[in-house]
Amino acid sequence: MRYRRYLILAVLLGLLISACSKQGHRLADEALSKGDYEKAAEYYTEELKKTQADVHLRNNLGITYMRLARYDDAFRELQKAIAIDPNYAKAHYNLGLVYYHKGLLGKEVEEYKKAIAIDPEYKIARMNLASAYLAKGEKALAEKEYNWVIEKEPENKKALYNLGLIYSETKRRDEAILMFERYIKLEPKGKLSDKAREYLRKLKTKDKK
Amino acid sequence: MKRKKRMFNLLGHKRFPLVIFTSAFLFLMASHIYALHELEKIAVIKKEIKEYDAGLKAIQIKKQEIISKQDVLTSEIKSLKEALKKGGSIIKEVQLKEALKNLRSLIMDIDRLDDEEEALEKKIKGKKGLLSEKMALEIDELINAGTGLYKQNKEKEADALYKKALAMMDEHRRLLGELTQFEVKKRNLSIIEIPRTGFESHAELIEMSLILNRDVKKIEKEANDLKETLNSLKKEKGLTQNMMRFQGVAERDDAVRKGNGLLKRLKDIDGKIILLEKEIVRYKEAASKLRRLSRELMEDAKKKGMKR
Numbered sequence: 001m002r003y004r005r006y007l008i009l010a011v012l013l014g015l016l017i018s019a020c021s022k023q024g025h026r027l028a029d030e031a032l033s034k035g036d037y038e039k040a041a042e043y044y045t046e047e048l049k050k051t052q053a054d055v056h057l058r059n060n061l062g063i064t065y066m067r068l069a070r071y072d073d074a075f076r077e078l079q080k081a082i083a084i085d086p087n088y089a090k091a092h093y094n095l096g097l098v099y100y101h102k103g104l105l106g107k108e109v110e111e112y113k114k115a116i117a118i119d120p121e122y123k124i125a126r127m128n129l130a131s132a133y134l135a136k137g138e139k140a141l142a143e144k145e146y147n148w149v150i151e152k153e154p155e156n157k158k159a160l161y162n163l164g165l166i167y168s169e170t171k172r173r174d175e176a177i178l179m180f181e182r183y184i185k186l187e188p189k190g191k192l193s194d195k196a197r198e199y200l201r202k203l204k205t206k207d208k209k
Numbered sequence: 210m211k212r213k214k215r216m217f218n219l220l221g222h223k224r225f226p227l228v229i230f231t232s233a234f235l236f237l238m239a240s241h242i243y244a245l246h247e248l249e250k251i252a253v254i255k256k257e258i259k260e261y262d263a264g265l266k267a268i269q270i271k272k273q274e275i276i277s278k279q280d281v282l283t284s285e286i287k288s289l290k291e292a293l294k295k296g297g298s299i300i301k302e303v304q305l306k307e308a309l310k311n312l313r314s315l316i317m318d319i320d321r322l323d324d325e326e327e328a329l330e331k332k333i334k335g336k337k338g339l340l341s342e343k344m345a346l347e348i349d350e351l352i353n354a355g356t357g358l359y360k361q362n363k364e365k366e367a368d369a370l371y372k373k374a375l376a377m378m379d380e381h382r383r384l385l386g387e388l389t390q391f392e393v394k395k396r397n398l399s400i401i402e403i404p405r406t407g408f409e410s411h412a413e414l415i416e417m418s419l420i421l422n423r424d425v426k427k428i429e430k431e432a433n434d435l436k437e438t439l440n441s442l443k444k445e446k447g448l449t450q451n452m453m454r455f456q457g458v459a460e461r462d463d464a465v466r467k468g469n470g471l472l473k474r475l476k477d478i479d480g481k482i483i484l485l486e487k488e489i490v491r492y493k494e495a496a497s498k499l500r501r502l503s504r505e506l507m508e509d510a511k512k513k514g515m516k517r
Contacts, residue, residue, distance in 0.1 A: 052364070066462075076371045083356040083367075097462050103382055108461075131458040137448050158456045165455055192456065 024050075025057070032064055040064045055085045062094055066101065074098045089119040096128065108132050123149055127158065139166050157187050161196060173203050247347050254340045258333055265329045272322045279315045282308055309409070316420050323427065337388055344381045348374050414510035421503035425496050432492035439485045446478045 028043030044061040051057065058081035065074035075098050081091035096111035112129035115122050130145035143166050146159040153159075164179035180200040187193055289305040292298075355370035409417070449471060452458045459471045 072372075072375050075375060076368060079352060079356060079371055080359055080364075080367070083359040100461050102378065104378060107378075127457065128461045131455070131461045134455050134458045135452055137451075162455045162457070169451075 028057075028060065032060060032067075035067075037064050037067045041068065053084050055081050055088050055091070058084060059088065059091045059094060062091065062098070066094065066098055069101075071098050071101050075102075087118050089115040089122055089125070092118065093122065093125045093128070096125070096132075100128075100132070105132060105135060109136070121152070123153060123156075127156075130159075130162070134162070139170065142166065154182075155186055157183055157190070160186070161192055164196065164199065168199060168203060177203050247343065247350065251340065251343050251347060254336055254343065258336050258340065261329050261333045261336065265326065265333065268322050268326050268329065272319060272326070275315055275318050275322070279312065279319070282312050282315065286312060309413075313413075313416065313420065320420070320423060320427075334388070337384060341381065341384050341388065344377055344384065348377050348381065351377065409509075411510050411513040414506050414513060418503045418506035418510060421499050421506065425499045425503060428492055428496045428499065432489055432496065435485055435489050435492065439482065439489065442478055442482050442485065446475065446482065449475050449478065 024043055024047045028040050028047060031037070031040035031043055041061065041064045044057055044064060048054065048057050048061065058077050062074045062077035062081060065071070065077060075095070078091050078095040078098060081088055082095065085091070092111045092115035096108045096115065099105075099108035099111060109129065109132045112125045112132060115125040116129065119125075126145045126149050130142040130149075133139070133142035133145065143163065146163045146166070149156050149159040150163065160179050160183040164176050164183060167173075167176035167179060177200060180196045180203070183196050184193055184200070286305065286308045289301055289308060292301050293305065351370050351374035355367040355374065358364075358370060359367035453471055453475075
């Protein structure tokens, strides 16, 4: 009987701690989504004192530091998140972003690739990998990634527009025309629609010639 | 069956923990030595680069000193020549001959220093390339070691290694920048007009002509190097402009706008291209002027040879 009382007490205490922790988590996440990064960093750091090996907390603290342009701190947190769970794709993706901000293109590509290897459906990682490939001047590899995205998400405007450009630059007019037409159909009045129309017009004129 | 028994014996052996401990210790020591080895290699390469840099600076200072001497000597020769035109004097003639001899020797010295400078610059570039490779490997090693320590709950030690990795990453990025950036150095191309007395011997004229011809080749080679740099810059410009056309390439992180960075980069490249194009014209002009002077000297030498 006496033991049962202790057991109930322990369970209650556990629930209380868990509730407090969830509260801290929630506050931190809210601050992060509101863009109050200083506060978010404070909450996450506080939370991590209680549970050091929480991969989500580490990852989110990494994002928070990145938003505060504290890239070295972000790097450390994300490395720890990866140490806790090497298969946590988001941490690899965010680490890729940190490398992007630090101007380390090679490392950036490596991390996006790791994220995609873990989660092949990771679209943003694929989009960023394609962008990084373009920054390296590797159009064929970028094209492969954009095509993958379009197959899964046929209305991805960014991928359509960029593929249009890649096809146009690599002299594949029909494909380029198709991509720009699809883009304009989806976004007739977007900020790049006029440019897309211009490319389309040029491509069609060349065709006639 | 026997093997199983042996294994069982090993596991049950009272020294088994000792064996495990010793193996782990040896493994850790080996990895530590390996890490140290790589870091030591990096330190050695850095030291070599530092030494080469110091050597390069010493050569440049020496070259500058000789160029200053050359300027003084050239004006001295000019005034001696003027004096000789007004009225000959054997002393002045001897002085002029001596001054010309010294000038030729200075030109030879500059040539030699130019060669040494070029060789050192090549060595430095090679060493920097090697350093870059070693650093890339070391960065990965440091990150892996940091992760290993973090997994062992040694957060502070892990942080220290991550810090080292970050510092090395920054250093590596700077190094890569140095290796790929196109520094446009404005070189002093003042053409040495070897003052003529009209009394030069056939051999002296040939020697002077050959010196100038060597300079022509050197300047032409440098002009070609500049052209290559210009082409690379134009390629980089194309790539940057292309990046700006695509969506999301300049701004891979939606939360941060970085487009202006690319515009700045483009502006920098444009500035360098303008400077390089001007430099190439200057080099070409210098080379053609020197070639003309060299030919004139050679023709005079031929005439003198025929008279003899």
